[in-house]
Amino acid sequence: MSSEIRIDDQPCDLNGTPQLRPGFDAAALADPATAREGSSMELLLPRSPRNDRLLGDAYAPQGTRTFNLTTRRVDIEWKGALLFSGTARLLSCGPEGYRLELRDGAPQWARSAALGMLRTLPVSFRMQLTPVDICAGWSDSSAVKFFPVVRDDYPKQSSGTGLYPAERLLSVDDYHPFLQLAPMVEAIFTGAGYTVESRFLESEFFRSLYMSGAYTSHDTSLLQKRMGFFARRLSTARAQADSLGRVYADPYRTQYSVGNIVETAQPQSVDEDGEPLGEQLFNNGGCFRQEDGGIVFRPLSEVTVGFEYFLRYTTEHRILDRNRLTGFDSLYLGTGSRLQFSLANRFVDRRNNLSPNYEYLVVVFGHKEGAEYRLTYVTGGKSQTWCEFSGRTAKVSTPPTGSFSNPMLMRRGLNVWIEYTLDWALYDGYLEERGTTTVELRVSSTPVTASPTSPVRFDTIFFQGAEPGMTLTLDKECSMRPLFSGRPGYDELLEFGDVARHEVRQMELLQAVGHLFNLRFFTEEPSRRVWIEPADDFYGAGPDADWRSRTDFSEPVEFEELSPGFRERRTWCYAAAEGAVARADEESGEEFGAWSYEMTSRATKMGEERLRNPLFAPVFSxxxxxxxxxxxxLLQVGDRDAEVPDGNIAPTVVRYCGLHSLPEGERWGFPYEQAEYPLAAFNHAGDDETEPFTLTFGDLEGAEGLRSRYLAQSEIEDLRQRITLTLRLEPHEYAALFTPGTGMPDIRSRFRLDTGAGEVVAILEAVERYDPERSSARCRFIRLMEDGLR
Structure with a gap:
């Protein structure tokens, strides 16, 4: 039989044509969470002996009523076209027959995404938390990259020596993990056995998007209240490096030591200059203490804890080459955490900008003992000897008047001066080969287990990397606090689940990404394919259909204005911001990243509707x-007013633009040491290398905002109509609507229709009913702004 309805492979009796009431509604395509319910339709079966047996005599008071006790499989086939395959449940019965709800079931990906956490996604990632591995990730294909960030904090007093501010050394704490969106979204579907069809997800733009990751986080407030502390130094300490180039933070050494790394957590303490430290110091439970002159952390109970250090010190240095200085550039924290940095040579080479009556310092980087040099320059079009010297450095001055250019360094050969081919530089004359540099860094140690009988001691910390005899001065502003959050420390092995610890389910990620780009999600279950595109691209992806001759004018054509269903103002915006963005919003009275559409129709509902992203917050650079x-x-993240900072940040989304060039004289720090850095931003004004872009909904700094994904839809909802009419559709044409890729019109198509009052171009919004015997479909369409097909 070419036309039949089967329940559990048993044919049902029909009384004329079955009236199918499909549950397709295009509005559900905008929210992937609705897929958890599956699609449904209603079916009315007549009463008959066969149907009564199949449905357990549900109409009779003494009937068995067993139909809904098990899952019932139903298939509807008409004229060779499979119109439906799914499950059935009995809703009601009456004189007219049995009313059934037919449901095709939620796709497996939707069930998995609704339950699965982000961290359980099968995304491949594995690395050691070291600066070397972090830098390597910027140019590889890893799904997780660590971008440099600026933690939101209160300004600290300026520091430094001479004309240069303190050098901020970067540690692994200055980077935060960011997770590439594309492999996560794809894994949600492929992990459940589905194939994704999406030009958008494969686009270079989408593959450049990353969301902030998160480490393990739990409520540490109780631990903080019982055992937390914040300790500082009270005085400055100075020591010289030993024969290994080390200075120790060891109170038990009489030489080469600055004593304890910090000194007290006692509230109301006063530093060596008589300045009170206010309320910033605390010592809950007395767990931070001095024992026999050394500082220890002795917790009240066993706990896993790391320690965050803010260190400021001044190191004696020597100019090593044009990029680096020799000095204290490494740190051992005593828990297996050995951190190596690089002291940058920030002095400017003046060879291309000589001034009259000015003193310079010549530094010959490749100098060998006994070598002699001649320095020349060009003046008046002729080369002249500037000076001759031996040794690695020399001071030289230009004459009071004249112009000078093209300095050249010569080396004495056997009987002739030859050009020096190794590197050398010409610095301002007020500099010396040896000087001092002030350094700042914030770093966390690897967590360890501590207990009342096994406390943490800090007497094995040392600084190194200097030449013997170089001096290190440890500033009184050095501080330390415990970290109970479980945040990983230096050199720990990380996998994807370690950096994706947001309490976020996979479905929430899909909803957040869908909100940003106005995505549509459609699943064709028999082929286990999922189509995902922004609305403007989704509609029009199917073949255009000229269905002007299909209108059945024996049934009414109804027109309904769309605008009465919407508020007069709709605003698309992000989740509540934190830190710097929140303060800026409060100060300006405006919400960064938001965009509003003002309806021109006066038929709208009053007031504003705010369409807020369910996950992502905006971020400044x-x-x-x-x-x-x-x-x-650099991204400015976190909130300085957080009660217990744990290193995690509000989920945000940024675009990674790859390695971006730095101006002459600037270099990224150790171990990368290149004149470029990883540019990741929420918005970027553009430059010679990168076009302007923004992830705000509104336009910003010459870049088009995400409003472009909503503008056409908003105009349609403002100015166009919903059109309900009846079309003549054969069963195979109706089935093709829900099977993209057959070459026939489907739900993604644009349809040209005859309304009787004129021709329009529209997209399918819903199918209200379908009569396969009469090939009659009652459909709702949304009229588009244009009235012609491509």
């Missing part, structure tokens, strides 16, 4: 934080 690369635009 700042420049000037890292002195060696002051032009670098």
């Amino acid at each position: 700042v420049k000037g934080y890292y002195a060696n690369a002051a032009s670098a635009s």
